[in-house]
Amino acid sequence: MLANLKKPSIWLPLLSLVIVFGGWEIVGRSINPLLFAPPSVVAAQFSELVTSGELAEAAQITMKALFLGYALAVLAGIPFGIVMGAWDRFGDILQPYLYAIFATPRVVVVPLIVVWFGIGFEARLFLVFFWSAIAISVNTAQGVRHARPDLVEVAHSFQASRLQMARHVLIPGAIPFVVAGLRIGAERAIVGVIIGEMFLQIVGLGGVIASGSSELLPAKMLCAVAVIAVMGTIIVTALDMLERRFQSWKGA
């Protein structure tokens, strides 16, 4: 019976979709179609947003800040993580601050970002960049430090040179950690870009949500939420698959 549990089924999700969306449609229509936005209203709103080009334009603005900020985070985070991992004293001293910043909800840092970077593109870029760079560098540092001792020993006994050691043991050993950092960093970056668009400059997909909120149009908000969720799922799933691909390199 339990082996059965994981067996995929197409009918059950479809059935539940029909139940949930049907129920939502009926309840939403009977109470207040504008406020409770049944699926038909959301679909109509979606096609309107697509044909007017508003959604494409917003997605483009969001992507630009997201990809630029994330690319900068990767470029800065990996080298910084390598330095932190290789020079353990520096890493140990820095670690608590990075963890503290990472643990602080970003919405409360928004007032500080306004004071430091204003509310324009740079401020949004910083929200994307900084937290995802922390995730990437902390994980990279962990990877550099956790070279598998058994492999290091084997390499030593075969008198591997420093370069060979780095090429064949240290770098492959660090890659799974780096990839994990890339995934966590991407999750952070996606939330960061939305925070920036809702709290700093009302643009992009986050801006669509914010304007939908002030116009009291839940359908509009739901469209933007759906696009964000799909976009995020695609990015994170891709990195997740990459992470799994390298999982076996991690050793026991």
Next chain:
Amino acid sequence: MKKRTKSDIRRDQLIGLAVFLAAWEITAQIMGNKLVLPAISQIFAALWDLISSGELILALGESIWLLIVGLTISTIIGFILGALVARSRTAYWMLNPYFSALFATPTIALVPLVLVWFGFGFPGRVIVVVLAAVVPIMFSVASGLRDDPKDLVDVARSFGVKGELALLYRVRVRAALPVLLAGLRLAAGRAVVGMAVAETYLRLGGIGGLIKAYGSMFQTDYVFAAILPLSLLGITIVSIIGRIERKLHWT
């Protein structure tokens, strides 16, 4: 290669902290711009002011209450759904897609919707916290209860424990406790973020509201002073759960 001991690291970190605070203080004094970078001394003065006026205690109390209510509800809902999904294939395939989608959506994007649908009284804020925290609890309950502790169940049966519910409580839940706590730890971290988001979005109550209010008055020293206890709150909750987790690790 010499291995660095724990006390070595602790000493380095203390020196690092001293250097960091001193550098901050000196930089801030030279810049003399309280708006951009308040000095450490000014931040602590602001913190003291917030504490002695009772503002901080009140806000923290409100936030912690929100967290407790939100996490309790998340745990109950997450537990029921997780148990369902773990024990029934039908429930798994009917419910899982929604929760995967909820997990992938940034909580912040849902806040305006909650605002429109539920208002921003206390119930609305609780719903935001629950939306943030319920999925990790549900996933961990599901994965904890799915691994069937077959030998334990057999032993319990032969000692006369009867019925699926009794087995669930007396064997399966206890066997799954470490996994459940890991989920709770993840959920607590997300709940703190949800709390901050809910409180900040409309500048309503709690520590998030406090930060937002001082932020819009451009009193950066007070903003720093209020962020500090919020970060500590999050770190403390997560590390307490982590500590219980390590103590309970029976496998």
